Amino acid sequence: MARRRNPARLLIALSVAAVLAVFLLYSAVAGGGTPTVQPSELPGHTGKVALAGQVIGPVKGDAHGAGLTFIIRDVAGTTRVPVVYTGTVPDMFKVDQHVTVTGAMVDGTFVSVKDSMVTKCPSRYVPKHDGETTTNGS
């Protein structure tokens, strides 16, 4: 079949439209992602957030029992939030570590979603004695 117009162009246009449609549909259904906030930014957000900050002791309790309790503080500030965490505790977790826990505020305490703690492992690129941390990279 001889066509004067190039079917490839039509095909590409339709495919791009299809991909966009899939994309928009997904965004509409699944909603946006999870915002990452520091303790000082918490009041502005209701619902599920990823709370990021520095771990302050004392660390008490059992993460696989009633819950591990500790405090998360702004990395470069003073706002503190008490946290109750249940689930697996990453190996790198300790006081002064930077962590992110997903969950929501309930009655003044941040209650975590199970197994949602992530530590920012010390970067291979920034020496530990620097005090700064970034994510692991290649």
Next chain:
Amino acid sequence: MTALALVIGAIVAVACVLWVAGPFLREPTVAGAADLFDDLDPAASQALVLAEERDRALGALKELEFDHRTGKISDNDYRDQVGPLRREAADALRQIEAAQP
């Protein structure tokens, strides 16, 4: 920076310069056209393009034969396609002959 380091550094620098200047040292008095590397002028470029078209057409023919033999293309399809492909190949060959001086 010890004196030894400076000496080694100087030797390395000189070695690099000699290595990189090699082509000039080997042929110091070449100039003009002899110093130009081989390139294709428009006629040669055109000849190359035509040769590639010819090889493409011949390759497509071979592929058609192979697909027919392995049963991927039915006899009808083969008959439909082999004619135009043969013509394309013949066209390409003709163009090459025409371009020859």
Next chain:
Amino acid sequence: MSEVGRAALLVCLALALYATVAGAFAARERRRRLAVSAQRALYAAFASAVVAAIVLFSALLRHDFSFVYVADHTSSKLPWYFCLSAFWGGQEGSLLLWLLVLTGFAAAAVFLQRRAQDLIAWVVPVLGICGVFFAFVLVAVTSPFATQVRPAEGFGLNPSLQNPYMIAHPPALYLGYVGLAIPFAFAMGALLSGRTDERWIIVTRRWTLIAWAFLGIGQLLGSHWAYEEIGWGGYFAWDPVENAALMPWLAATAFLHSVMVQEKKGMLKVWNMLLVALAFNLSIFGTFLTRSGVLNSVHSFTEGPLGPWFLGFLCFSVIGSLALILWRLPLLRSKTKLESLISREATFLYNNLLLVALCLTILWGVAFPMLSELVRGTTVTVGQPYYNFFLRSFGLPLLLLMGIGPLIAWRRASLKSLGRTFVIPAITAVVAGIALLIAGAGSSTPGMIAYTFSAFVLASIALEFWRGTRARRTLSNVRWLRALGELVSRNRRRYGGYVVHAAIVLLAAGIAGSSAYGTETEGKLKPGQSLSSGGYTVTYRSLTREPKGNHVELRARVDVYRGGKQVGVMAPGKNEYLAEQQVSNEMAIRTDFLRAEDLNLILDQPNEDGSIFLKMVVKPLVNLIWLAGFIFVLGSVITLWPDAREQRRLVERYQSARAHGRP
């Protein structure tokens, strides 16, 4: 010693600069001697990079803590092989690895094509610019040869990197990332010289294949490392760092397919140029992402010295490549058109669209947090569901296309002949589907789809081999095995490609099995108590502590039962590293080859009273993923194997064309 290293890097920078300037001038004016001189500078740049690398390697092996880098990444008790791998364990060392591989590949690429001066004339300055950037960064911004007053002990290597896979994974990955610079240089070289004949396509294609193969193997090694080390039985978490390697790989995969359309029909020249540029720029983008700290926060990347430089180079590369493509657009216009929407060309087009769509959605997922922070001030991360959704939406059709493509002929295929060739694979897929449903795989729809498509693809590949071998046999009347060998040898790219497809199918099946059909459970156990999942029962016996070299091993002894009988003993635990003051998880893996599944035990929490919190994960078919790696290597080797006949044909054609031009 560190001065030697610093000097070597400075020499490398100077040589790369010369190669760029001299090479550009020589290309423009077609000066032969100057062009050769610039090429020599590239070879010498590689030599000086090697010298710098040797200095760093020897300092690492000697535990020379006066080197800041050595002190930061090793300790005196670190085994020698990890001391070596610490070379790429940190920022400066991995940048030096970049430079080493870049200059090495550049020297090799130019040397192999040295007889085609007009082809490589502009390639030299493009590679030179890349070399200048990395050498400059190593000389002026962040040097591996910084020295200090020698401390008594080093900080040691990050424990999660003390794993054999982390010795192999970064070099393989870098061979891939950096390797993409070569086809990029040839592409830009072709645009600069205005020459896009077939020699360029073949060289670009082969180097892309090499880089792509290493990138793929590097990612598999990394996944295996994550699987064993990170300890949650997962091998891919859509981490930005992982995505950084996946995106260029997808772009390169798209190119490897669409370049075939360009070879056969002279179409898609602009698209191919864009893909090669995209692959390389994504590679630089990935490096920028992982080194600049921008993943933490867009604002943090300006705090480190490296971020702005990489961003600048990335912008230069993106704008430069787009500008060159736009400038040469008239040259790249093709006369041929797509003949039919049902043809192999069209299948490749669909494949490309899906691959690029997947690549761009991943890119969006990676960039979104940074963009949202710039615009709204809050970092919003997209989660795994986002990526998994698009992987399924685009990946499953891609899987199906892998089976359809080989069955369709080039140019045009009538629906009738299509129907005939589809019959056997389709029946195989349906039969497999029914068998799987009976076996209980109906619990996951995407899993079922993946499995049936996999069966379809494997059947179509087997059919291709069968039909080709049979045709070969009737042609030359030899035995089956010999016919198969001849078939593959005469069509290395096609059948090597089929082998690679088979590997991808295994990969897909492994991913589907382990993600859709896995089971897990967890609980607190006192000695003598058990957990059950996926047909296995594990009983906790005791906890031991044992010092070993640079760490202390804490292990829980666990007996494994299946069907009432004991089948083994496993010891999940943790390693406490003394110098590094860190703990790493050591997951215990039991592989059942017959059932192709893994039982993973994770010692989540050892308690003071001798009880433990144990996590138990069963992952079916996960070993297909690693098996796929081997088959992937095999397929790539077959495809890359040099074809003497093709080489001869190229040379002859070029010579005869030259003869035409010269009366």
